[in-house]
Amino acid sequence: MQTSSFEPWNDPDARPLIRFRNVTKRFGSFTAIDNLSLDIYEREFFALLGPSGCGKTTMMRMLAGFEDPTEGRIELAGQDIAGIPPNRRAVNMMFQSYALFPHLSVWDNIAFGLRRDRKPKEEVAARVEEMLRLTRLENFAHRKPHQISGGQRQRVALARSLAKAPKLLLLDEPMGALDAKLRQQTQFELMDIQEKTGTTFVIVTHDQEEAMTVASRIAVMDEGRLIQVATPDRIYEEPESVYVADFIGEVNLFEGRVTPEGEGRFRVDWAEGQPPLVAASARSFAPGQACFLAIRPEKVAISAERPADADNAVQGRIHDIAYLGNLSIYHVQLPSGQIVKAQTSNTRRIARRSFTWEDTVWLSWTATAGVLLAD
């Protein structure tokens, strides 16, 4: 994979394009951003992910210049940008509502920012044509925004915000108004355009799948704080907290007490009368510490007999089956009442499926499949 070599965040010499330094933002008595520090590097596709009200939109509005931090500094290319109005920043934004000017044609919408810079006519025209080509809108240049489809409007908004070749492009829920199929297609187009233009993108989204698809790194936020900042695969496979594990994708959580067994292996006592679970972890835990063992449904195998060599195996009864076509998710109820999800790929036709409702089955997984998280 070519992208694996792009890891400026691991390079101690790399200078970040954006630095949040102990930034706090309050609205009256409400703290939207709480003493937050974050570096974003050039050419990154950076996603701010979190539930609504987590502060991700405030972060973006501070970068755009619509809000100023209450405390702390925000640097863009080494320069403190507090107090610089939005029209003097080399930052452009694509709005969630697209905010296309209804009285101007697609062409004039894209040219709007260039004309504000008093650029010569030919230069403006050349740049607009380039943007129209990039977003495949050549045939719609003279239509008004209400005469084109939602997907096209989304591309006009993108073209308009990219036209001034900003150092940084902010995207506020850019695919929020598109239906699922168009959204997937648009995500790939967006990544393509980001690579072609080499612009740094910061995207705000509440859709974890979207963040996983497009981003080079994801910052998971909650209540004005960063919970974890990492690449999508690390966020998914090595969440650092129960919050992140639970927020990104599906997860089964076993609450228990941990006992170190040496060589990075731990025993987790989780229920009366049940054999302890075994998990590997690079982190250290004190004996008896409260913890969660997080395990993804696709890493749980389901079988009729107890697998002989499994590190972990629990028995339960199939409570529900969610058939999604390509996948089936089995909801298995353990004797303790806890529901554990196990996911299988439907590589066979449905007629030959091995389990059905009320069947007693074994769930098993290896010691390295789960992640051990402190409470």
Place this chain on the structure above:
Amino acid sequence: MNRLSWFNTVSLTLGFAFLYIPMIILVVYSFNASKLVTVWAGFSTRWYGELLRDRAFLNAAWVTLKVAVASSTLATVLGTMAAYVMVRGGRFRGRTLFSGMIYAPLVMPEVITGLSLLLLFIGIGLDRGVLTIVLAHTTFSMCYVSVVVSSRLATFDLSLEEAALDLGCSRAEAFRLVTLPIIAPAVISGWLLAFTLSLDDLVIASFTSGPSATTLPIKIFSAVRLGVSPEINALSTIMIAIVTVGVIAASLISKRNLVRQRRDELAAVRG
């Protein structure tokens, strides 16, 4: 189309008859050939001709037009500014009081508005004439403009202005290039409303006009005191025509705008 029931037909007829029979009589008699207003002597446009030769009426018409254009333009500028501050100013101290006070002239008796303006003009030693009528008309029509414009601004997507700022506009440029073109239909219909209000006004104008400047309604009112003449009927018909055109234009513009806005919103929802 639904057919109207018997009851609805009657009430509709009665209502409209009540509203329009006096005006229809006036319009019909303006085409009367006879000098006696109450005796019909055949169709003629004679009184329209007479009217055009009457210097006093023409003068009054010219004053009325000047006052209407000047005051509605001034009222539109001030009313739009007031509406913008009321809708966009955020929650500043005394906002509720201010917005209430902007709309107060809507319900204030005209006699009181006229009287208080008269006292003011005498107090500051301003000679009554065209200027004082313009100021007085601006005062009361400004709140109508502000009502029309602020109802449009209330549904205005704020991110449009933010997008303009983001793309390099100063606040003033954002208003001129984005906000104003979008709210233009509301501003124009506000202007037309102020224009027709100024044409109509008798009470406030009679307080604030002087010997040098008389508006048409004042002229008509004083002429009628000496007896109704067919000339007055002709003049009134012309004024009805102008006001009707103004009101219809204003409502058409705001309706078209509403339809367009709704269509855009629908299209946006459909994505």
